[in-house]
Amino acid sequence: xxxxxxxxxxxxxxxxxxxxxxxxxxxxxxxxxxxxxxxxxxxxxxxxxxxxxxxxxxxxxxxxx
Numbered sequence: 001x002x003x004x005x006x007x008x009x010x011x012x013x014x015x016x017x018x019x020x021x022x023x024x025x026x027x028x029x030x031x032x033x034x035x036x037x038x039x040x041x042x043x044x045x046x047x048x049x050x051x052x053x054x055x056x057x058x059x060x061x062x063x064x065x
Contacts, residue, residue: 001028008036011043 001022007015019036022028 001032005032005036005039009039009043011040011047013040016040 001019004015004018004022008019016036019028019033023030023033
């Protein structure tokens with residue numbers, strides 16, 4: 001589970017899902033899961049930028065979405 005915590009803190013969604021399942025099974029503590037969730041959100045927020053939003057919108061427009 002420690003490897004999932006590390007990768008969730010880096011923004012990996014599937015690791016966060018695995019931690020959620022571990023929490024529901026009682027393998028991961030509430031504090032560990034909450035800390036991983038905060039770290040995951042911080043990593044996701046750190047990758048957001050206006051330039052990425054513009055590029056994403058342009059790709060969607062080019063793909064016809």
